[in-house]
Amino acid sequence: MGAADFWNNQDAAQKVIKELKTVRAGIEPLLHVEAQLDDAATMYELGAEASDSATIEEADSMLYKVEHAFEKVELQALFNGPHDPSDCYVQIHAGAGGTEACDWTSMLFRMYMRFWERNGWDVSEVDRTDGEQAGIRSITLMVKGPYATGTMNCEVGVHRLVRVSPFDANARRHTSFASVDVTPVFEGEGDDIEIPENDLEIIAFVRASGPGGQNVNKVASAIRVVHKPTGLQVVCTSERSQVQNRALALNLIKAKLQRLEEAKRDAELYKLYGEKGEISFGSQIRSYVMDDRRVKDHRNGHEVFQPERILDGDIQEFIDAQLKFKATKVKA
Numbered sequence: 001m002g003a004a005d006f007w008n009n010q011d012a013a014q015k016v017i018k019e020l021k022t023v024r025a026g027i028e029p030l031l032h033v034e035a036q037l038d039d040a041a042t043m044y045e046l047g048a049e050a051s052d053s054a055t056i057e058e059a060d061s062m063l064y065k066v067e068h069a070f071e072k073v074e075l076q077a078l079f080n081g082p083h084d085p086s087d088c089y090v091q092i093h094a095g096a097g098g099t100e101a102c103d104w105t106s107m108l109f110r111m112y113m114r115f116w117e118r119n120g121w122d123v124s125e126v127d128r129t130d131g132e133q134a135g136i137r138s139i140t141l142m143v144k145g146p147y148a149t150g151t152m153n154c155e156v157g158v159h160r161l162v163r164v165s166p167f168d169a170n171a172r173r174h175t176s177f178a179s180v181d182v183t184p185v186f187e188g189e190g191d192d193i194e195i196p197e198n199d200l201e202i203i204a205f206v207r208a209s210g211p212g213g214q215n216v217n218k219v220a221s222a223i224r225v226v227h228k229p230t231g232l233q234v235v236c237t238s239e240r241s242q243v244q245n246r247a248l249a250l251n252l253i254k255a256k257l258q259r260l261e262e263a264k265r266d267a268e269l270y271k272l273y274g275e276k277g278e279i280s281f282g283s284q285i286r287s288y289v290m291d292d293r294r295v296k297d298h299r300n301g302h303e304v305f306q307p308e309r310i311l312d313g314d315i316q317e318f319i320d321a322q323l324k325f326k327a328t329k330v331k332a
Contacts, residue, residue, distance in 0.1 A: 022085040025146040029073045036066045076147070078323045083184035084150030089126065089252055093138045095158065095177035102131025104161045104176040107311060109139055112155075114313025121145030126248060127235045134167070140235075140252070142185065149184040154322040155315075156182050157285030164291065173291070177284065183255035195254065201226040202249075204242055225249040232256050286318070300325035 001020070007013050040062035047055030079085070092108050094101035116123050126140040143152065158179050165174040203224045222237040223245040234252045236245040286297045288307055295310045295318075296303040302321035304310055310318070 021146070025085065026076065029069075029076060033066060033069050033073055036062065036069060040066055075320055075323055078327050079147045079150035081150055081153070084153070085147055086149045086184040086186075087142065087144040088149040088152055088185055089140060089183045089255060090143050090152055091138065091140045091181045091183075092136070093179045093181070094131065094136065095179055097174065097176035099131060099133045099135065099167055100161075100165055100174050100176040101178060102133070102135030102137055103167070104135070104159075105131075105137070105139070105178045106135040107161070108159060108178050108180065109136060111311050111313050111315065115315050116143060116145065118313060119145055121148065125238050126252070127237050142248075144185075149182060151319055152180075152182045154319045155180050160284035160287045162287065162289045162291070183252065183259050186251060186255055186258065195227070195250075195257070199228050200250075200253075201228060202246065221245060223249045225253050227253055227257065230257070230260065297321060 001013075001016060006016075040059050043062060044056060044059035047053070047059055090112065092105050092112075094105040097104065113123065122144040124142045126142055128139045129137040131137050145151075158177055161176045161178075163174065163176075164171050168174060203226075205222050205224065221240055221242045222235065223242060224233065224235045225246070226233045232253060234249045234256070236249040236252070239245045239248065285299055286295065288295045288311070290307055293307055294303060294305050295307050297318055300321050302318055304317070
């Protein structure tokens with residue numbers, strides 16, 4: 001980066017900067033823990049030499065903090081997938097449940113937005129389809145942050161909500177489903193997938209940018225890309241330029257195809273991506289039961305009895321639990 005001609009090639013420079021950020025994200029937390037450990041050791045030695053119980057207690061308190069910091073470093077070490085450090089696309093789709101499911105999708109969207117905001121990640125909307133009466137039918141987002149793919153991979157699957165419906169005049173208990181899917185963002189350098197032009201159907205169309213048709217773009221800037229052999233379909237409407245939407249849609253299609261290729265070699269990924277499972281009963285990874293006041297992850301058994309806190313974005317413990325569970329499976 002210190003070279004005089006470093007910025008002459010912008011694409012290569014950005015690749016190096018991204019690699020540097022990834023390396024720093026992996027190394028700096030460990031260096032910070034080592035520095036804290038040295039400080040605690042020094043503090044203890046000073047207290048022992050002076051027979052100062054207050055200083056020894058302070059050293060003990062510092063060690064306690066170091067222990068918790070090291071736990072986070074250990075969890076980060078579990079991000080060992082080839083794409084775990086990458087930014088990612090997150091797609092949330094409503095499943096069985098009609099308007100209830102669309103409302104549930106909007107609740108999940110809010111939960112993840114709060115989580116990403118806490119982490120200081122950058123989020124942009126790629127495409128969104130609102131429900132007919134309320135909520136969101138489907139939404140695609142680009143999420144940029146350290147280990148975004150590795151983190152959000154822990155959320156991939158069907159999420160189930162059980163509650164007394166606010167849309168039911170008889171106040172009956174309803175069950176709703178929504179799916180979460182994650183694909184890494186490929187910058188192009190490491191993506192070996194080449195898609196023949198004949199395999200793609202690219203359609204430009206006009207998408208209203210507001211409810212009721214307000215602010216309709218006069219130019220057909222929205223793009224729909226269909227990969228004919230697999231049936232994969234991507235819609236991008238976030239950019240004003242048709243060229244930008246096309247590039248974004250192709251990137252997402254390639255990411256999905258790469259995911260499918262990896263699924264052929266990985267049994268767990270195949271279960272998630274190789275089979276078109278129903279977004280309904282029996283396929284959920286996590287249940288949010290409001291009247292029982294509990295949220296349970298069915299993969300690892302982690303359970304919390306404060307659903308409001310979880311739906312407000314405090315989901316890190318579920319991500320940590322799944323990372324630990326996956327690590328134990330690998331060891332076994």
